[in-house]
Amino acid sequence: MSRLQVLLAAFCFGTTGTAQALGLDASSVTVGAVRIAVGALLLLAAEWAVKRRRAGRGGEGSEVRRLAWPLRPLAVGALGVATYQLCFFAAVKDTGVAVGTVVALGSAPALAGLGGWLLDRRVPDRAWAIATALACAGVATLALGGGGASDVSVVGVALAVGAGASYAAFTLASKRLLDQGHQVEPVMARLFGFGALLLSPILVLGDVTWLTSAGGAAMALWLGAVPTAIAYILFASGLRHLPANEVATLTLAEPVTAALLGAVVLGERPGPTALVGIVMILAGLAVLAAPRQRRPRAVPTSTAEAPVAPA
Template sequence: MRFVLAVLAAAVLFGTTGTSQELGPDGTTPLAVGAVRLAIGGSALALLAAGAAVLRHRRRPPRPRLSAKPLALMAATAVSLFVYQPLFFLGTSANGVAVSTVIALGSAPVLAGLLEWLLTRRAPGLLWSAATAVSTIGVALLALGGGAGGSADPAGLAGSLGAGAAFAVIAVAQRRLLDAGWHPFTVVGAMGGGSAVIAAAALPFTDLGWMADPRGAAMALWLGLATITAAYALFTWGLGGLRAATAATLTLGEPLTASVLGIVVLGEHLSALSTAGIVVLGAGLVLLASGRPARPALPDSSP
């Protein structure tokens, strides 16, 4: 259960992303916010992983060999985390926080389950299938209901779906690295450090004038340290005791959180159909969380 709770806690932190961006100053762009978020959060993740590695070094556990395959998987997580940022913020700016977050993270469990099934030739399981089916119905109701106007921008919808695909790649790639014996902090540190390098290369091509605003600085720190560093550390640690498909479904707590924050904090209005979708989505999460983890935790001596 502690792995389930860790992923759910990560999902709640993830769910504050869109609202934080909306409460920030004017003049921001999806690329600028995403790049700054990763430069701060990814660097902190890398430092966290480095510190954990120093503490583990005294025990000198056996380490898996760093070959082309794990390097490729680590690179895939870094690139996917970077790509996720502008796609996600494009969706929130076009269709609102509540609906776009639901579409982005609602598509991730299905895509992660199918990708994991394709790579491992092992079906995710009956509980995951039932919980994901219920959750997907909730996501569909939210998407069909849209906002108060009942319509969704096609470009924003494509951005949200692309963000969901990027998150699915992260979950599956990290799960395979954990299966190979890599420590969760090593996995998340590689992703954070790699994405921070990519973000740093993109920063010169973005307008960062909004960072001079105190609200902009506060938004950047929260997005980086809370929704990247803390959230992905919790998510990857929790993933060590769960299958990728299960963890991805649990992250549907993110759109649930985002929907509530969008309504309560931002004053967004959802249709009756979308409200029903939130209720159904919550039921799917409860169903999945009530089951036993599909995979035992990795040993603490993993490198």
């Protein structure tokens, strides 16, 4: 169930590009900032509704309020929300959509695994390594098959790695807060709320006149509701029960969704190379979804360790 929640979140993430393509021609940076702001408001509303419902069922909300909110995970998570938007869009502008997307999405699972090992001494298992290798190779193949061609920029690649690191930091910080007992909605509401505050200068200084049109408002509402509020509630619900590195790998289903929606909604036709990439990503996700084999218990070798038969 937890893996399905993360995959559903990745499906919601994958609608972002199609929504922007169907919407107005606006600056990607301002669209990203508006998306986070609308999503934060919806997440705060979801937190309020859930807290009210729990309080009505016996005061569970007061128990949640007494939990301390550690500053470091909150700051790291909010910074991850904000810097991902800035780094990713800057990377795509500098080095192209294909390279920027591949490096950002491909580096996030590896960096999340490294961060989990450094912070929690949790060594990723072999299934995760195989799945991540397959999925990242599939993302690269899918991007190449999409026909994206651009000169590789060192600065652009560095920005894309920064986006991957931001996403990994957000995932690890969210996992830390969830493991401490905080509920899904308050965690996401706070991280995106503080992230929106960090991005507020973009809303003040950038051109957001596109919001005054019906199409612009509809695009902002969709991006804030589906690939942000709904998606990250599903994402955090799965993250509560799964390692952060595995969740980061599962979200690589996002480009598959984007490619399929592009074909169905926008009339794009992925070529054979892109189809191979989709199959590779799905194969990697299947490795993660496969049940793990438990190690058999050691059989006692000495009579002292052997169990005594009942009389």
